[in-house]
Amino acid sequence: MNGDDARADDAGEAAPCVVPGCGAEGARSIARTEIRKVFPDVEEQGRRGPLCREHYRAWKKATRDARKLDRLTW
Numbered sequence: 001m002n003g004d005d006a007r008a009d010d011a012g013e014a015a016p017c018v019v020p021g022c023g024a025e026g027a028r029s030i031a032r033t034e035i036r037k038v039f040p041d042v043e044e045q046g047r048r049g050p051l052c053r054e055h056y057r058a059w060k061k062a063t064r065d066a067r068k069l070d071r072l073t074w
């Protein structure tokens, strides 16, 4: 019995961050069109995608700074 590995099937709970190469546990669900403004590598699949705490903070900061910055370099 390996019931401990079934959490990935639970929709909505602890989905991984959508930023490629991250894979951390998602903390916030953001519209992907908004995510892609900051992280262009994110696939445009579905309407919303989870961001982990770190990427959510980076995204929030980037969207807030977007008026000042013409281009974001990551």
Ligand SMILES: [Zn+2]
Residues within 6 Å of the ligand: 017, 018, 019, 022, 023, 024, 051, 052, 053, 054, 055
């Ligand atoms: Zn992340």
